[in-house]
Amino acid sequence: xxxxxxxxxxxxxxxxxxxxxxxxxxxxxxxxxxxxxxxxxxxxxxxxxxxxxxxxxxxxxxxxxxxxxxxxxxxxx
Amino acid sequence: xxxxxxxxxxxxxxxxxxxxxxxxxxxxxxxxxxxxxxxxxxxxxxxxxxxxxxxxxxxxxxxxxxxxxxxxxxxxxxxxxxxxxxxxxxxxxxxxxxxxxxxxxxxxxxxxxxxxxxxxxxxxxxxxxxxxxxxxxxxxxxxxxxxxxxxxxxxxxxxxxxxxxxxxxxxxxxxxxxxxxxxxxxxxxxxxxxxxxxxxx
Numbered sequence: 001x002x003x004x005x006x007x008x009x010x011x012x013x014x015x016x017x018x019x020x021x022x023x024x025x026x027x028x029x030x031x032x033x034x035x036x037x038x039x040x041x042x043x044x045x046x047x048x049x050x051x052x053x054x055x056x057x058x059x060x061x062x063x064x065x066x067x068x069x070x071x072x073x074x075x076x077x
Numbered sequence: 078x079x080x081x082x083x084x085x086x087x088x089x090x091x092x093x094x095x096x097x098x099x100x101x102x103x104x105x106x107x108x109x110x111x112x113x114x115x116x117x118x119x120x121x122x123x124x125x126x127x128x129x130x131x132x133x134x135x136x137x138x139x140x141x142x143x144x145x146x147x148x149x150x151x152x153x154x155x156x157x158x159x160x161x162x163x164x165x166x167x168x169x170x171x172x173x174x175x176x177x178x179x180x181x182x183x184x185x186x187x188x189x190x191x192x193x194x195x196x197x198x199x200x201x202x203x204x205x206x207x208x209x210x211x212x213x214x215x216x217x218x219x220x221x222x223x224x225x226x227x228x229x230x231x232x233x234x235x236x237x238x239x240x241x242x243x244x245x246x247x248x249x250x251x252x253x254x255x256x257x258x259x260x261x262x263x264x265x266x267x268x269x270x271x272x273x274x275x276x277x278x
């Protein structure tokens with residue numbers, strides 16, 4: 001999936017303008033509670049038909065990290 | 078009029094309340110996101126229980142003439158900090174299973190403190206059966222996921238979260254050592270084992 005499309009989905013979920021989702025922004029800075037990120041990651045997987053495991057998310061800290069991980073899973077389907 | 082809560086008791090009961098609220102919010106969000114089916118159904122009941130438990134603790138604290146404290150962090154935040162974000166529903170449930178076992182052990186041990194106020198004991202008694210059901214439904218759900226994720230992967234996740242649980246609880250014990258000691262001294266310190274509180278499973 002195109003990176004822009006992925007960021008648009010994330011922005012819609014988080015109810016934030018897409019411009020705020022710059023690659024170097026920490027995911028934890030975008031939410032008030034960390035479990036919002038859990039829900040977002042699960043919803044993205046459902047929407048995109050991919051499956052992530054925790055090992056995939058271990059290195060993920062920023063918006064760019066998450067986009068790369070999801071994009072690579074999408075590409076490998 | 079019941080014995081008034083000490084500041085320490087007020088803090089601990091408020092901590093329970095905050096944890097129940099966070100559990101309700103977490104499972105509520107997930108229940109909303111889930112596809113229809115037995116897991117969605119049980120998760121909805123789970124979050125309804127957690128909401129009810131938050132109300133029970135609020136009511137308990139009020140009945141004892143106090144107000145719940147506003148606390149910023151609960152157990153769940155510490156688990157997520159230590160374990161990282163669960164990536165899928167299976168991992169969420171594996172983390173939940175570990176966490177719920179810890180909660181039930183903690184509530185059970187606290188409830189056995191001699192001279193515990195009846196209002197607090199009554200609240201534990203109302204909550205503990207629900208907590209047992211939480212462990213039961215999550216266990217069944219994990220079993221049902223073996224086809225999708227594999228039995229070994231699920232076992233590995235449970236083991237990983239068990240280790241995180243030990244780490245987080247060790248940190249909580251250290252952080253709240255004084256509160257724990259005071260709680261035990263405050264109303265007799267006759268609980269089984271007399272060890273530090275909250276005790277390991």
